[in-house]
Amino acid sequence: MTARENDRTQHKETEEHFFKSNAVKMIHEMSKLSREIQEDSRSALIDEMLHSIFFLGKILKDFSPEDIIADKEMLENLNTYYPRPFRCYQTHFPRRSPFSCVLDMIVLHKNPENEEQIKQSLQRFARGLDPEYLVSSTICISQKSKTDQNSKRYYGVSMSTKGPNTGQIVIAASCLNNWHEYVSGAVMTYYPEMDKKNYFDGTIKVPKNIRCEAFDIRSGNKKDPCRSCHNLFGLNTEQIKEWDYGNCAEAESLSNLLKNEEEVKKKTNVNKYSAENRKKAEKEVHDNLMDVLKRNRDKNTQRKGFEKHLKIYNPESE
Ligand SMILES: [Zn+2]
Structure with missing residues (x-):
């Protein structure tokens, strides 16, 4: 083996190690948090996160759940309590990233109004992980009013995906199945390119008086919206x-925020488009997603296993 090949093998092993160790740490954290709270939704969050990790493990590294979780007892326990992620990670794609499920669990654990505690908890957890895999770098908090500190807080994290095409896969899945129609309409105006479509403009302008503020999870520093978020949602920024x-x-x-605050939804300015063109944009996102998955499947003959027609994974339904 040449020195370069040796380097490459080592690099690959290190990456694989970080993916697995981050995944296992996330599973441990979620189990720990869920034992400390009562809400019914906690097991659905673990279920959804497991499915999302298994799916991304398969896409990125051709891992099976057994490859990711080396501890046999842990694996058996998870398989007993959460059998569906094991059955469905090659037949369904996730609605969102696994880290987004961790965020939801922390918000449940700390209560939405305790923003500082949520940020600290997320920071502590993220600092214990390798930053490359499955981890988001940014958290965002929205409220219906900048001035009313008591208005309800709505949280979100950035896409926590590394590797060719995985960001595209999760963004498409969120567009088609998770996000509020205004947000998905805005994103589909561009996705999968950086250029605006000529037949569909679903970009929006959110009301000026709402709060939509992002922070770096690890450092805690405030982050201004990027130019894309300005183009999509009309957020004010100097960033280019x-x-x-x-x-x-x-x-x-x-x-x-839009799913829960009717007033914000009413005051949001949405570009006009026909239902037909929105359908066309949705089809384009869907077809692109299928292409990305197919390319991924064809890239490596060992990477077989994904079904041709993936369904969306819903943790609550059987
Ligand atoms: Zn942005």
């Missing part, structure tokens, strides 16, 4: 950097 459309924490946070 465009990230992938739909990648930022603002998308999830604003989607949660």
Whole structure:
């Protein structure tokens, strides 16, 4: 083996190690948090996170759940309590990233109004992980009013995916199945490219008086919206950097705000488009997603296993 091949093998092993160790730490954290709270939704969150980790493990590293979780007892326990993620990770794709499920669990654990505690808890947890895999870098908090500190807080994290095409896969899945129609309409205006579509413009302008503020999870520093978020949602910014459309924490946070605050929804300015063109944009997102998955499947003959027609994974339904 040449020195370069040796380096590459070592690099691959290190990456695989970090993926697995982050996944296992996330599972431990979620189990610990869920034991400390009562809400019914906690087991659905673990279920959804497991499915999302298994799916991404398969896509990124061709891992099976057994490859990811080396501890036999842990594996058996998970399989007993959460059998569906084991059955469905090659037949269904996730609605969102696993880290987004961790965020929801922390918010349940700390209560939505305790923003500082939520940020600290997330920071402590993220600092214990390798930053490359499955971890989001940014958290965003939205409220219906900048001035009313007591208005309800809605959280979101950025896409926590590394590796070719995985960001695109999770953004498409969120667009088609998770985000509020205004947010997905805005993202689909661009997705999967950085250019606006010529037949569909679903970009929006959220009301000026709402709060939509992002922070770096590890450092806690405030982050101004990027140029893409300005183009998508009309957020004010001086930044010129465009990230992938739909990648930022603002998308999830604003989607949660719009799903729950009728007043914000009413005051949001939405570009006019025909139902037919929206359907066309949705089909394009869907077809692109299938292409990405197919390319991934074809890339490595060992990476077989995904079904041709994936369904969306819903943790609550059998
Ligand atoms: Zn952005």
